[in-house]
């Protein structure tokens with residue numbers, strides 16, 4: 001049996017675990033990161049790849065703004081640019097009510113300087129001839145963009161390892177107990193880790209890790225679905241969302257359209273797959289929004305696994321019930337863009353007891369004794 005002793009143990013080598021590990025190593029903190037599969041192989045590596053600030057709550061925009069310059073600096077930080085592209089993100093409107101909601105959002109978050117531009121009528125149509133007649137306008141955030149999650153998530157795990165973090169993959173944490181002021185983690189009979197502090201970056205499994213230590217945090221698990229088309233000629237350069245949700249899409253440089261909408265199903269043992277209606281559902285929405293896709297062939301479809309909270313904001317911070325346990329999970333379908341900032345924030349909370357970015361809104365105990373969210377409609 002491998003026995004380790006460390007300052008900080010991290011459960012989960014997704015983007016949140018890896019960005020935290022990297023930040024801690026840069027402060028000279030000893031870190032062991034335990035991952036049941038491969039680093040970045042879960043939500044962090046199979047998501048849509050939207051690097052989007054637009055649409056986030058004001059509370060989340062503090063984190064999103066902190067993450068924003070990191071995306072442009074990935075090469076210096078993790079050795080690759082992750083195919084990050086500041087393509088812009090447009091949130092589309094199908095009605096005047098949608099346009100009014102987009103304008104109200106732009107006003108609400110004006111202080112963050114996102115540079116949102118509301119487009120409609122002829123100006124919209126001339127700039128974006130690709131959209132179908134049911135789309136009447138949209139809100140453009142020119143500084144938002146997209147990246148390749150498969151590259152970014154794995155590269156962060158690699159960078160954490162290169163910075164001196166011990167990353168143990170194929171290592172399912174099966175037991176966690178308190179030991180003195182710290183924690184004892186067990187991965188079956190293979191590995192034990194003694195740690196003074198523990199980071200719960202277990203994604204959709206975050207509530208299970210918390211519960212193992214008696215911290216009761218409500219989390220709903222769901223399975224967002226993504227599909228990819230064959231490579232097509234250039235159709236749309238901007239990352240697309242839609243007011244009210246239900247569809248998102250982007251075209252990568254190689255020509256493939258990556259699109260998503262709705263949720264799949266669990267298949268047991270931590271796996272998931274799209275539901276049987278996924279293909280026609282996403283396909284028909286796509287063809288209405290981008291008529292050029294009417295005859296596009298789909299080459300790949302999958303469903304990821306993500307943890308959702310009742311207010312769609314994550315849990316970030318030290319557990320009120322278990323001192324020394326720091327949570328970073330429940331990203332509710334929006335953790336990719338903010339993860340680089342979340343890692344820095346968790347590192348500050350662990351090392352300094354406070355963060356320079358406000359994260360009070362993400363207190364892990366904010367729902368205690370409140371019901372879990374109902375399932376979101378596909």
Ligand SMILES: Cc1cc2nc3c(=O)[nH]c(=O)nc-3n(C[C@H](O)[C@H](O)[C@H](O)COP(=O)(O)OP(=O)(O)OC[C@H]3O[C@@H](n4cnc5c(N)ncnc54)[C@H](O)[C@@H]3O)c2cc1C
Nearest residue numbers: 012014015016036044047048050173203304331335336337
């Ligand atoms: C299909 C899909 C599309 C999305 N699209 C976007 C998007 O466009 N933009 C955006 O900002 N966000 C998006 N998200 C959300 C984003 O991907 C997640 O919020 C983010 O990746 C969460 O990172 P994480 O590190 O918390 O979770 P994960 O990447 O899931 O990492 C958690 C890790 O913990 C490990 N683990 C769990 N339990 C244990 C255990 N007991 N022992 C050891 N290891 C364990 C898991 O194996 C996993 O690797 C999307 C998510 C999905 C699923």
